[in-house]
Amino acid sequence: MQVDVVRLQEMFGAIAQAMAREKERLCELDGVIGDADHGIAMELGFSAAAKAVAALDPATSDPTAVFNTAAKSFLSAVGASSGPLYATAFMRAGAAVKGKPSLTDGDMIDAFEAMAKGIQDRGKAEPGEKTMVDAWAPAAAAARSAQLEGKPLVACLEAALDAATKGAEATKDMIAAKGRSSRLGDRVIGHMDPGAASAVVLIDTIARSFDA
Amino acid sequence: MQVDVVRLQEMFGAIAQAMAREKERLCELDGVIGDADHGIAMELGFSAAAKAVAALDPATSDPTAVFNTAAKSFLSAVGASSGPLYATAFMRAGAAVKGKPSLTDGDMIDAFEAMAKGIQDRGKAEPGEKTMVDAWAPAAAAARSAQLEGKPLVACLEAALDAATKGAEATKDMIAAKGRSSRLGDRVIGHMDPGAASAVVLIDTIARSFDA
Amino acid sequence: MKTKKLINAGENAVDEMLEGILSAHPDHLYAVDGMPRAIVARHGPRQGKVGLVIGGGSGHEPSFLGFVGKGLADAAAVGNVFASPPPDPIIACATAVNGGAGVLFLYGNYAGDVMNFDMAAEMLAMDDLEVRTVLSTDDVASAPADQREKRRGVAGNVFIFKAAGAACDLMYSLDEVERVARFANERTYTMGVALSPCSLPQTLKPNFAIGESEMEIGMGIHGEPGVARGELAPADAVTDTLLDKILEEMKASAGDRVAVLINSLGSTPLMELYIMMRRVKQRLDQMGLVIHTSLVGNYCTSLEMAGASITLMHLDHELQRLIDHPCDCAMFRVG
Amino acid sequence: MKTKKLINAGENAVDEMLEGILSAHPDHLYAVDGMPRAIVARHGPRQGKVGLVIGGGSGHEPSFLGFVGKGLADAAAVGNVFASPPPDPIIACATAVNGGAGVLFLYGNYAGDVMNFDMAAEMLAMDDLEVRTVLSTDDVASAPADQREKRRGVAGNVFIFKAAGAACDLMYSLDEVERVARFANERTYTMGVALSPCSLPQTLKPNFAIGESEMEIGMGIHGEPGVARGELAPADAVTDTLLDKILEEMKASAGDRVAVLINSLGSTPLMELYIMMRRVKQRLDQMGLVIHTSLVGNYCTSLEMAGASITLMHLDHELQRLIDHPCDCAMFRVG
Numbered sequence A, B: 001m002q003v004d005v006v007r008l009q010e011m012f013g014a015i016a017q018a019m020a021r022e023k024e025r026l027c028e029l030d031g032v033i034g035d036a037d038h039g040i041a042m043e044l045g046f047s048a049a050a051k052a053v054a055a056l057d058p059a060t061s062d063p064t065a066v067f068n069t070a071a072k073s074f075l076s077a078v079g080a081s082s083g084p085l086y087a088t089a090f091m092r093a094g095a096a097v098k099g100k101p102s103l104t105d106g107d108m109i110d111a112f113e114a115m116a117k118g119i120q121d122r123g124k125a126e127p128g129e130k131t132m133v134d135a136w137a138p139a140a141a142a143a144r145s146a147q148l149e150g151k152p153l154v155a156c157l158e159a160a161l162d163a164a165t166k167g168a169e170a171t172k173d174m175i176a177a178k179g180r181s182s183r184l185g186d187r188v189i190g191h192m193d194p195g196a197a198s199a200v201v202l203i204d205t206i207a208r209s210f211d212a
Numbered sequence C, D: 001m002k003t004k005k006l007i008n009a010g011e012n013a014v015d016e017m018l019e020g021i022l023s024a025h026p027d028h029l030y031a032v033d034g035m036p037r038a039i040v041a042r043h044g045p046r047q048g049k050v051g052l053v054i055g056g057g058s059g060h061e062p063s064f065l066g067f068v069g070k071g072l073a074d075a076a077a078v079g080n081v082f083a084s085p086p087p088d089p090i091i092a093c094a095t096a097v098n099g100g101a102g103v104l105f106l107y108g109n110y111a112g113d114v115m116n117f118d119m120a121a122e123m124l125a126m127d128d129l130e131v132r133t134v135l136s137t138d139d140v141a142s143a144p145a146d147q148r149e150k151r152r153g154v155a156g157n158v159f160i161f162k163a164a165g166a167a168c169d170l171m172y173s174l175d176e177v178e179r180v181a182r183f184a185n186e187r188t189y190t191m192g193v194a195l196s197p198c199s200l201p202q203t204l205k206p207n208f209a210i211g212e213s214e215m216e217i218g219m220g221i222h223g224e225p226g227v228a229r230g231e232l233a234p235a236d237a238v239t240d241t242l243l244d245k246i247l248e249e250m251k252a253s254a255g256d257r258v259a260v261l262i263n264s265l266g267s268t269p270l271m272e273l274y275i276m277m278r279r280v281k282q283r284l285d286q287m288g289l290v291i292h293t294s295l296v297g298n299y300c301t302s303l304e305m306a307g308a309s310i311t312l313m314h315l316d317h318e319l320q321r322l323i324d325h326p327c328d329c330a331m332f333r334v335g
């Protein structure tokens, strides 16, 4: 599969729609252990990103431009924790595919892995600290190993989704060490991290967006 | 019947108890058309009055001293609308029976009438303006005419109670012209004036307190 | 279900609050000896100056005692929650601030306050202390324009007190202070909206009931019902409703200056007040009116009631000068 | 059931609020051209002076932009409700207040704020603007004493900002301003209690659930759960619980001076705050501590949340001087 600018534009559009659908649930999750706004941030960020990305001319833009535009518009619209985390993710994705007019399956996995790495660099969270890293880190690893096994993009992303879902589920049993919920001790046990939950939504939407 | 200082002390004690019992209902009535505190004011005022009056030595005090003490302590504890109205009522009652060591039925009716007059002088309300005057004015008139018919004190007070009850009931149909509810126009229709309602409680308790 | 409050016994709330106020502001305020409900400015009252005594029920903080200080009121008599103070503390205030030039009683027009302040004035007259009384009647929702004298005094008090206090500080005579106070009141217009009730500390029960999506236009600061109840509207629409009525009465012309107060009734946060302020500015700009000064925040509250009021004072040169005159109170400062 | 608010569209609430703030306080504040979320003091920033930039999410008004003005912060970057501002307005603030002596970023310790301010600092470093960062961590309920660096910054910000802003105004060097800010933070202790939630303008739903007669001790200013939930207690008992923890850490001796802040989280009225103030005074008197200054009111709120926090700053000669130093902000003044 070759992923071009138009497909990436569609992908950001699909993510924005998914976040709008999931906004309430993400706010509720954040209400339990944080400040109840994670759904607002994700919806706001991705609707800004989708809009900015859609305004790019596919004839004169490359995938890096799409990712950089998404990074900047997401960050400016949101701030919060999600802003720098996803902005860094997209900037890294853009850097990973620099100079390419369209992306192969391998390029896409490079970009995906760069996103996970960017989130971890920016937030300095390790797996097990009850953050979105607990979805992103296993997802990136699963996508990479599926790709090394020679699987096509969609299968790789499905493996990533599966790993992210398990990772997000596992945050229920964790005590938080980063972010707003890190001061709650064992009062957070039993509750899923909202950032991990939104990562699942995001990866799910990416996977579906190439499933056609 | 001769009403002496001890009986007046008992009367104020009984009124304080009655207001404590009726506090909630009076607050609720005031909540509908005023500021929801009339029960608080009446309870506070009469408990202060009963306490101050009880501290008087019956051997060295006369009924006027009882009424004056009640006036001052009620006023200091309460302020509000009820404070000046009832303080003036008691001062006038005290003045009406000045110099008498104990009170005949006629003296008591004089005192009762002076109270109603005092309330009207202080508040400058006319009957029909949806205030406590709508209970007090007919009550005083009924007590006086029963007394002129030669009825004993308790019968006079029962006639007063009957008139006060009807007067209070009639406030439901009135538009208010004095007090907090006077700006509500016809939105107060259907609701009894709290000051009229507490006047009924007071007159009822006075009547009962001599019914033995 | 009882309203949650950080209080001890409800019946002690007012006195404990006053203790706390004196603890926090010992340089600004003291209570008259043996009369804890008579709160006097440490600086301000002086020989030859008209004494300004304000007051009313508690529960409206920072009204009224927050406006006691040099350049504003000289003393405040403090009542129970939503209840006029009795004559005793009023008399104590007047006596404490008497500088030989007379005393002005300036307070909101409520039957209870009028009766208690009048009783106090009658008793002071027996001691040859000259007392004048001016009632504030700025709440345009509380009676028709042709019955202005029946209207309630609400948040506009802040500007009316301010003008009168400045006049006192500038050593105006009692006649002149009275004239200024009446004029300031005439030029001040307030209207409010309430969204949810408050609870008295003694009952911990909401003082009125209102539907889940309703607002009450023109509600008084003690929860007295207003002029109309309707579905909650957007902030701009609510602001327009309040402003329309105020502007209709104010009859200002382009170029005129106004002082603006956007007041929270208690729990409505600054975010909402400033959203209203934005709309007020748009509307006044359209009319060519100049905002000379603006106050936004908690000035005349009803405990934790939700809602807000808008006040405009229509300035002339004199009022402008008096509003700008410095004052230094525990809870309010200018200059 | 939706929480009633006087707003227009929820997603416009912050920008409309800012418009209202600039309408009300044009003499104090302006927004950087094309960057409405970067709010700068009209007076204050100047050549040779360290620039002080504060900021954080909205919904805490008068924090943070109410503390922008001569003698205090030079600028505030404004985020969405309960969300850190992105780097853009932070960069715009820093650029606007740069007087050639460096810039201090001073804000509460939250992951989101740290990431956004750090990104801004990295970008500014590329332009050779020297930026230092100090995080406030005054909330004693949010981590054990040996992990002070993990604690949140809450209402104590007011004193910490005040000290740092005064140091800037006194033309301290960047090194010295940083030292003062760190020291002010070390000496400032806050703990709060929440009684009821608030609702974000975009959702109009309570941000947490709490029982009808419960309180949450140590809750954060975004509704982050605290250290313990229990039955609501009388004000004196609640005050004691908060103070005990603060005093245990503060280690003050008789004769020491403190600055006191009793802060409302939003809808808790002055009456309740002053009742708490009374108890604070009793307790500090017992220990022989001297209240040098006290602030009581809405300083760091969470929209209309009910509850309050107590802050003590343990003064020394330098902090005392800095706290007393004059400042003139739109929503806060000293001197």
Ligand SMILES: Nc1ncnc2c1ncn2[C@@H]1O[C@H](COP(=O)(O)OP(=O)(O)O)[C@@H](O)[C@H]1O
Pocket: A030, A034, A035, A037, A038, A039, A041, A042, A080, A081, A082, A083, A085, A119, A122, A123, A124, A125, A130, A131, A132, A133, A178, A179, A180, A193, A194, A195, A196, D082, D083, D084, D111, D112, D113
């Ligand atoms: N340091 C971090 N590293 C990775 N993820 C983090 C970090 N801090 C917070 N997060 C994530 O951010 C989510 C919260 O995001 P959001 O609610 O949008 O921001 P805020 O905390 O500013 O309100 C958390 O659930 C967590 O997954």
Ligand SMILES: Nc1ncnc2c1ncn2[C@@H]1O[C@H](COP(=O)(O)OP(=O)(O)O)[C@@H](O)[C@H]1O
Pocket: B030, B034, B035, B037, B038, B039, B041, B042, B080, B081, B082, B083, B085, B119, B122, B123, B124, B125, B130, B131, B132, B133, B178, B179, B180, B193, B194, B195, B196, C082, C083, C084, C111, C112, C113
């Ligand atoms: N001018 C007046 N004359 C007679 N009664 C009055 C007058 N004003 C008010 N009242 C009475 O006072 C009652 C309210 O008393 P209360 O609630 O104790 O005082 P407040 O109005 O100060 O809250 C009203 O119901 C009415 O009966």
Ligand SMILES: [Mg+2]
Pocket: A030, A034, A035, A036, A037, A038
């Ligand atoms: Mg959040």
Ligand SMILES: [Mg+2]
Pocket: B030, B034, B035, B036, B037, B038
């Ligand atoms: Mg009443």
Ligand SMILES: [Mg+2]
Pocket: B035, B037, B080, C057, C081, C082, C083, C084
């Ligand atoms: Mg009352």
Ligand SMILES: [Mg+2]
Pocket: A035, A037, A080, D081, D082, D083, D084
């Ligand atoms: Mg947030």
